[in-house]
Amino acid sequence: MLPTELKGFILTRRWRDVTAGTEIEYWLATDAGPMKVVLTSQTSVAFVEARHRAPVEAHLAAMPGMQLRELGLKTFHQEPVVGVYAKHFRQLGQLARTLRAQGIPLLEADVRPHDRYLMERFITAGVLVEGGRADRSTIVDCKLKPAPDFRPVLKVVSLDIETSQDEELYSIALDGQEDRVVFMLGEPPPEPGEPINFSLIFCPTRKAMLERLNDWFERNDPDVIIGWSVIQFDLRVLQKAADACGAKFLLGRERRPIDWRTHPGKQGYLFAAMPGRVVIDGIDALKAASWTFPSFSLEAVSQELLGEGKAIGDEYDRMAEIERRYQEDKPALALYNIRDCELVLRIFDKAKLLQFMMERAHTMGLQIDHLGGSIAAFSHHYLPRMHRLGYVAPNVGEIPNKAFPGGYVMESKPGFYDSVVVLDYKSLYPSIIRTFLVDPVGFVEGSNASEPAKVIKGPRGTSFSREKHCLPEIVTTLWRARDEAKRVKNESLSQALKLLMNSFAGVLGAADCRFFNPQVVSAITLRGHEMMKLTRKFVENRGYEAIYGDTDSIFIWLKRTHTNEEAHAIAANLVRDINDWWTRTLREEHGLENFLEIEFDTHYKKFFMPTIRGSDVGSKKRYAGLSVGATGKEEMVYRGLEMARSDWTPLARQFQEGLLSRIFQGEPYKEFVTDYARSTLAGQKDDLLIYRKRLRHRLDAYQVNVPPQVRAARIADEYNGRVNRPQQYQKGGRIQYVMTWNGPEPLETRHSRIDYEHYLSKQLQPIADAILQPMGESFMALTTSQQDLF
Template sequence: MLPTEFKGFILTRRWRDVAAGTEIEYWLATDAGPRKVVLSSRTSVAFVDAKHRKSVEAQLAAMPGMELRELPLKTFQQAPVVGVYAKHFRQLGQLARALRDQGVALLEADVRPHDRFLMERFITAGVLVEGGRTDRFSIVDCKLKPAPDFRPVLQVVSLDIETSQDEELYSIALDGTGERVVFMLGEPPPEPGEPLGFSLIHCPTRKAMLEQLNDWFERNDPDVIIGWNVIQFDLRVLQKAADSCGAQLLLGRERRPIDWRTHPGKQGYLFAATPGRVVIDGIDALKAASRSFPSFSLEAVSQELLGEGKAIGDEYDKMAEIERRYQEDKPALALYNIRDCELVLRIFDKAKLLQFMIERAHTSGLQLDHLGGSIAAFSHHYLPRMHRLGYVAPNVGEIPSKAFPGGYVMDSKPGFYDSVVVLDYKSLYPSIIRTFLVDPVGFVEGSNASDSAMVVKGPGGTAFSRQKHCLPEIVTTLWRARDEAKRVRNESLSQALKLLMNSFAGVLGAADCRFFNPEVVSAITLRGHEMMKLTRTFVESRGYEAIYGDTDSIFIWLKRTLSNEEAHAIAASLVNDINDWWTRVLREDHGLANFLEIEFDTHYKKFFMPTIRGSDVGSKKRYAGLSVDAAGKEEMIYRGLEMARSDWTPLARQFQEGLLSRIFQGEPYKEFVTDYAQSTLAGRKDDLLIYRKRLRHRLDAYQVNVPPQVRAARIADEYNGRVNRPRQYQRGGWIRYVMTLNGPEPLETRHSRIDYEHYLTKQIQPIADAILQPMGENFMTLTSAQQALF
């Protein structure tokens, strides 16, 4: 007997129309194991302008199980609406299409039943289950309430496969929850080998492998499947193998198949909805957590995060070695296969990815594996609150797409500086929303207000209600939750809340969001412009100089060389004074509470702002500095410069770092420039000359403009074809090449001499001149005296 009350974490959700109505299914992770919740005979709802009632009634005559009801709700245009209630959710889609042909909009008809059920009850991921009747491990027609404090212990399995070059399945490895195992195609050896630390099960056919895999999932029953490119490659290949051999791939709970769907905006990109289990790709999870790497290959990320990897060699060596092991040493292939699973598990643990994904689900209201989804998360929070204020949401596209101002970027003042401090507005756009009451419903109410005292005037003639709004309260709730998360050092929750809050302004500016409104988002961005300009005026009234600013940060030159303690003290004083000034101005001039807060970010003992290449104008989003923290620890910081960009060679990055660090530290630098150029010409830096660039399109898509990396890739694949190796670059990818006297040549087949003049003039000289120009020097002047260079 199941308990009548327990807490759970929503793993998966789905709806389906059955004879009795719309049925909603949630799979939960609970302290007692997985549980399925089924809500039967759910009614779906949409809304329509009351003036179109007769048109709707005419359509409903042919649609049994639907009815209209009077509701105390209205559109953003202040028109009363009626509710359209349907026995089956698909009926709303049919009605929406029929009414669209008549120019009538059915509002909120696209909100799926399982999402609406949760959002209207303010449930995100944790639920309290009450009552209902039990059917084995299912709970039917129970009550669900929010349980935001529940954190599950999820059972995780890491899955990886090995294949031939042509994606013929060789082996499947599973590690984590349950039995560590590799299923291997082929007959077992006549004699047992050495113990491997996991089970190696030989299968005579691919169909037998897949049946073993299905049985493993039913027997071990994990909540989460993780891997590296696990959906687009591993699961896709497994499904292809199942289809080709007449087997079924039944990885879902209750031995259910994967529900494959394609991404509407990304050709070839697949979703793998797996009933009762969540599939999380490690690459996508790292990106969702705002983690960045020069390469997201498993080898590269493993080396950076764990300090170790598993590479056999280059791509050709790898495939050849996998083939050799499959043919001659299957235990060695099994070890290689399960090593991938182990590395993925360790990366998830090291980066705390699963904790982050759990907290993200709790904050956003989205399913654990719903990556991206800022618009959906905004709607999850906003719709129920908007309904309680008497409004229904518009449809996507109601307001035509239109450009609006972005973040404020101040003109920079290029050069070298001593003692620069950076102050940063904490969560600028969320704080503007909270302080100035920026909100879609508030904008509608403010635009229709008759009493100017009841509105907050915003940029561009906008006005927002002081009393009726949703978004400021949502931001306030999330803000306080983040402060608490930081207090208890829950970094995953703090990061998830920060990302969600910071996404709101972008959502309001997204044309595919139902709340898109250029006037509303401009009220946020233009207020940011105003704040940065006022902050600059305040700083300069104190005798300092603002040399750069970007969206929420202002770079302040203190006008003289100061000790680290003096610079930090001045920064702290400016922070206090600016925050006090905002509090006073907002209260006295606007009658508003102040939630704007500027903070100290960085002290640069030395700072460099370059010009735009080939001009005297200061660049933007590009600088370098020697930062010093309160304890005196120094660190070189690079933003937007060649040092921080992967499309420049290591030669350029190493040169820039060496030159700037010498100048910042007051060390001799002229000899460094000439020696570096001499060493390059002499071939002593050949290992730093490699370009590594990405081919973003198919190789045959480059017709008019053919950049060097494409030329190198074509040479490489022509060579691969001649020596009967697989072509590597036809569908894009990463290419490594060098510039020779005959142009770009790939590392796979380089024959020509290096074009050292190219590296001097295209890689070293531009960097040198950008740094040396403010000092009255240039690369040619320093190197021309060294006749041996030329």
């Protein structure tokens, strides 16, 4: 017996047109188990300008189940609209295409029924189910209301497969924590092996493996499937195996198949939608949560986060060892297979990825496995509020794509400095939106306002309504929610809210967003420019010097050496005075409440700003410093320099770190430079000479410009083909190579002598000269003064 009221977390959503009308289906995770909600006979709606009523009615005469209704809504051009209501959602798409040929836009016809139902009720991920007809695990025609605080415990399974080099399926591992199993193709060994802590089930055929897999999912019924490249590799290969052997592949709830879709903008990129279950790839989830790694391979991430990895060596050894284990020691292959599942589970737990993805769904209003989606999330929050202010949304492309100013970057003053403090505006663009009421509807209202007192003047002649707007209230709600999340130490929710708020300016500047408007987004970015310039003037009036600034941060040289306590005290005073100045100025000159807040970020005891290579002009977004915390803890910080970039060799990064740290600490550095160059030439640093670079395209796509990494990859795959190993780089990937007398050569087949002169002139010298030039030194002067160096 189901309760009359039930809280759930939306796992999947879909719509379909049936004879009776449009149906919406939601699968929920609840404390009572998985539940399916079906809403029948849902009417879909779009909008058209009232002046086009006659031609629209002519088309509707041939489309049963559609009608026009009078509404009190209008477009951004102040044109009144009528509602077009359809029994079937697909009718709106058909009508939109017909009207487009006549130059008549049908507005919001692309908002899908299951999304519109939620957004108009201000539902994101948590729902309260009321009423309806219940039948086992299905509730029909109930009412859904927001339940923003509901967080169920989701049932998770980690999935991984092992295959041959040609993607022939060998085994399937599933780690559901309580039920751990490996389905292995072949016969069990004659003798029992070592004890294992999972079930190992041998299957005579691949079809039998897949049938066992279907049964496992029906019996264990997980909410979430996780893995590493789980969609692009594991599920894709499983579907391919099922198709090849005539098996059904039914991982969705109610034994339903995967709905495969391709990404319109990424060739070969797949989506795997399945009713009632979500699939979350570990790589995509880490990137969504703003994690960064030099490599996102399971081995690299496991080593970084867990301090351990897989049991088999490099890519070639791994494939050969997998093949050997399959032929000779299948239990050992099963152990390797389940080990990958376990690593993925532990990474998700360590990085709190599932919690982040759930909070992201609660924040954005999108399905939990919907990655990216900033534009969709903006629309989810904005459309219902806009409707309540009497407006309908424009269609994508209504305003032609036009460039607009980006964030403010101050000209830097290169050199070495003592005592530099960095102040940072907290969530700059969201705070500008809140303070200056920047908003698409507000822009329309402000542009049409007749009373100057009711508008706020923005950059480049823009005007925004003081009374009618949506986005400032949305930002305020999210801001307060983030403050509460930080108070209760819910880091996942805080991060999700921060990312959503910070995406809004970018969304307004995205040409594929229906609210794209260069004037509106410029009102945000140019206000940021103005703020940074005024902040710089304020600081310099206090007798300090701004040596750099970037979007929301300003780097302030205190003009002389200060103790850490003195620098922190000066920064605190500047923060207080700048914030007070904004509050007073905005209230007295503009009648606005201040939500701009600058805060202390870092004190650099020593700081270095380089020049652009080969010039005297200061660089941007590149610096290094010795930071000191409130407790006196020191830390070397690198931003944008070779030390922080993965496309430079370890030789260069280690050299830059060593040279800068010696200069910052006041230690002798000249001997370090000459010794480092000498030991490089002597072959004592050969393990640091490796370039690791990403191939962003297929190898055959490089025709005119062929960079070193591509030349190395082609050599590697030619060698792989000769020795009957799989080619690794035809579709891209990461290549490791060194520079030799014969050019770039991959580690797999290096045979030429290393070109040490290349490493001195292309790696060490540019780094050294950028650092030594302000002190009147150079790499050549230091190294050529040593007679025995070359």
